[in-house]
Amino acid sequence: MKEMQTNWIGKSSGAEVDFEIKGQAQKLRVYTTRPDTIFGVDFMVVAPEMDLIHQIKSKEQEEAVAEYLGYVKSRSDRERMSEKKITGVFTGAYAINPFDGREIPIWVSEYVLAGYGTGAIMAVPCGDERDFRFAKHFNIPITNIIGHHFNGEEANATKEAVLENSDFLNGMVMKDALETAIQKIEEKGIGKRKINYKMRDAGFSRQRYWGEPFPVSWKNDVPFALDESVLPLELPYMDDIRHGEKGEGPLANNEVWMNSQVFAGGKAESSTMPGYAGSSWYFLRYMDPANEKEFCSRAASDYWGQVDLYVGGTEHAVGHLLYSRMWTKVLYDLGLIGFDEPFKKLLNQGMIQGSSRFVYRLHGTNTFVSKSLLNNEDEYEGKQLDKIHVDVNMVDGLELDTNAFVIWRNNEHAGAVFILDDGKYICGVETEKMSKSKFNTVNPDDLVYKYGADTFRMYEMFLGPVEMSKPWDTKGIEGVHRFLKKFWRLFFDEQKGKIWTDEKATSAELKVLHKTIKKIEEDTERFSFNTCVSTFMICVNELTDLKCHKKEILNPLLILITPYAPHIAEELYQQLNAIQTSETNSTVLDATFPKWDEKYIKESSKAYPVAINGKTRTELTLSLDITQPEVEALVLQDAIVQKWLDGKAPKKIIYVKNKMINVVM
RNA sequence: GCCCAGAUGGCGGAACUGGUAGACGCGUCAGACUCAAAAUCUGGUGUCCGCAAGGAUGUGCAGGUUCGAUUCCUGUUCUGGGCACCA
Numbered sequence: 246m247k248e249m250q251t252n253w254i255g256k257s258s259g260a261e262v263d264f265e266i267k268g269q270a271q272k273l274r275v276y277t278t279r280p281d282t283i284f285g286v287d288f289m290v291v292a293p294e295m296d297l298i299h300q301i302k303s304k305e306q307e308e309a310v311a312e313y314l315g316y317v318k319s320r321s322d323r324e325r326m327s328e329k330k331i332t333g334v335f336t337g338a339y340a341i342n343p344f345d346g347r348e349i350p351i352w353v354s355e356y357v358l359a360g361y362g363t364g365a366i367m368a369v370p371c372g373d374e375r376d377f378r379f380a381k382h383f384n385i386p387i388t389n390i391i392g393h394h395f396n397g398e399e400a401n402a403t404k405e406a407v408l409e410n411s412d413f414l415n416g417m418v419m420k421d422a423l424e425t426a427i428q429k430i431e432e433k434g435i436g437k438r439k440i441n442y443k444m445r446d447a448g449f450s451r452q453r454y455w456g457e458p459f460p461v462s463w464k465n466d467v468p469f470a471l472d473e474s475v476l477p478l479e480l481p482y483m484d485d486i487r488h489g490e491k492g493e494g495p496l497a498n499n500e501v502w503m504n505s506q507v508f509a510g511g512k513a514e515s516s517t518m519p520g521y522a523g524s525s526w527y528f529l530r531y532m533d534p535a536n537e538k539e540f541c542s543r544a545a546s547d548y549w550g551q552v553d554l555y556v557g558g559t560e561h562a563v564g565h566l567l568y569s570r571m572w573t574k575v576l577y578d579l580g581l582i583g584f585d586e587p588f589k590k591l592l593n594q595g596m597i598q599g600s601s602r603f604v605y606r607l608h609g610t611n612t613f614v615s616k617s618l619l620n621n622e623d624e625y626e627g628k629q630l631d632k633i634h635v636d637v638n639m640v641d642g643l644e645l646d647t648n649a650f651v652i653w654r655n656n657e658h659a660g661a662v663f664i665l666d667d668g669k670y671i672c673g674v675e676t677e678k679m680s681k682s683k684f685n686t687v688n689p690d691d692l693v694y695k696y697g698a699d700t701f702r703m704y705e706m707f708l709g710p711v712e713m714s715k716p717w718d719t720k721g722i723e724g725v726h727r728f729l730k731k732f733w734r735l736f737f738d739e740q741k742g743k744i745w746t747d748e749k750a751t752s753a754e755l756k757v758l759h760k761t762i763k764k765i766e767e768d769t770e771r772f773s774f775n776t777c778v779s780t781f782m783i784c785v786n787e788l789t790d791l792k793c794h795k796k797e798i799l800n801p802l803l804i805l806i807t808p809y810a811p812h813i814a815e816e817l818y819q820q821l822n823a824i825q826t827s828e829t830n831s832t833v834l835d836a837t838f839p840k841w842d843e844k845y846i847k848e849s850s851k852a853y854p855v856a857i858n859g860k861t862r863t864e865l866t867l868s869l870d871i872t873q874p875e876v877e878a879l880v881l882q883d884a885i886v887q888k889w890l891d892g893k894a895p896k897k898i899i900y901v902k903n904k905m906i907n908v909v910m
Numbered sequence: 911g912c913c914c915a916g917a918u919g920g921c922g923g924a925a926c927u928g929g930u931a932g933a934c935g936c937g938u939c940a941g942a943c944u945c946a947a948a949a950u951c952u953g954g955u956g957u958c959c960g961c962a963a964g965g966a967u968g969u970g971c972a973g974g975u976u977c978g979a980u981u982c983c984u985g986u987u988c989u990g991g992g993c994a995c996c997a
Contacts, residue, residue, distance in 0.1 A: 721937090
């Protein structure tokens, strides 16, 4: 998560170094994260957009350079990104290595980006894969400064190698040499340490209606901030929110707004702010929503403090989390709030994935082959196959409903021919992100309708640990539903109706209740919701066995289960306590969470597993305050232990209180 | 390619600090209730040998540490997610 944010900000540390250019006053400034490799520089590369090229190019290379720049211009950004062709041209100029005076050819290539660093790099082919490929492609000799770590076949970006051919860095491990090199560069006055950032998504405007309007006024193409007295600026109501004529935001169509007095003679900005503008700080506003003077009073934010828990998937790592952290830090630096991180704790819930289904079409035909007849997914009897997503709702398990498939999406596959296996068309399966384009989405409404929201909610929790991703599968939802019905039967009987009593609970019943409270408290605390559900199941099973219908037990249990099955808990709570809706404290949500008491749970003995050489052979029930010598005596008396010892004396007997006993022979 | 996460029965998973592997649920098998069905209840269910008692084996794979490893260490394979010319 931190890593994703770091990548997004694009923080990298290294140095900027100036290289003299042979026969010219100009210098070439490069940015590198690996100054330790400065003796391995075999060529320089400048981004095609840099003006410097025209100043340094030689007469002989002028034409070639012009031709290359023309070629680069003809390519779109997308092409440059997707086709990783190795292209470039020599400028005819040479840089001078400041340490050993070596002449280094300066090239131009599109693999270097103008927008990052200085738009120029020092290329070290033995340590950087891109540089290596470039050097190979243009036959530039490669200097090896890392000895056997470089095999001549591919670059090795290690920091662990001992440097060679590196003058004053010789014999040093690279990661240590890094610091030495930077110091030397600064000493010589030819460069300095530098930390670089590259925000990937810096655009802060959207051409749409919904979003906060910008509090600026445009005058002669210059934006001026509005006076604070006219804030907050509110989005005007609009019926028609189509784009403006030139693709601007919909606000552009609202003449009255665009020229409103608020903008003091200027024009409004037609774009609005992106979603994260508001989502980055709304939790602060929630602390003091009616405040007319400021976004949130310091007293309110000091009182409420940081958000205790942030639950979100990793997909929010940069979009939302990163920006709220930034907002918070800015507000903290301004002294407007007293904390510099918005959230105390982060919980990354896993993603519910889709289980996709595929059909296989013979390329260029309307014939589909059952997966079960294929040896691989690419071809069938020498013919190429197309692997196509099908709607999971037309597939029962793995078997495709071929009739539904034919009429799917307006008879798209009318006239389809199927090559079946034993009368069935078997689909391929893959687990992927749930997405409409993959036709693997399922609608939770159907399940809520059939089983109710409590069952659905509990089943989702029962699926497994929250932070784990897994494909959606409704197998097993019946089990949770049965549990809730069984829970209900502790209160109501189909014939007799209400069956709860005011009788005093037995110690066995209290034990069940209190160990449940303890476990639910602990597991909820560590977000282990799946084990909470199973704890409730165990509790209800035990109370059913005990035929316990006592209010003394059932009432605390209802409070306990409220976060897990809120609707059923509320309903039963109201009935059990004969609450009239007009009464105060009439909801289970206002009830006090039950506390467990050690005295009901405490055990005096334990059934210890007895192992011989680590393998469990029998069990011995022993008092918890028994001593080592007592244990040894009892263990040696045991018939099964004696059988395994076969007359020999054990080497030692390991006894771990409350855990186990192991006899080593 | 790089980074992160995961791998345990037929299935989802449990075992929290190294201490009875498989809790709980699904599925399945057998039985009870019923004219029948639904609902509900009882019992069995990792694999292999055995009538049983019992034994062997078992947490992706190969090693290691330990009296004892799903848990710790080294290597490796597969699956999912994210990033991807950022020097």
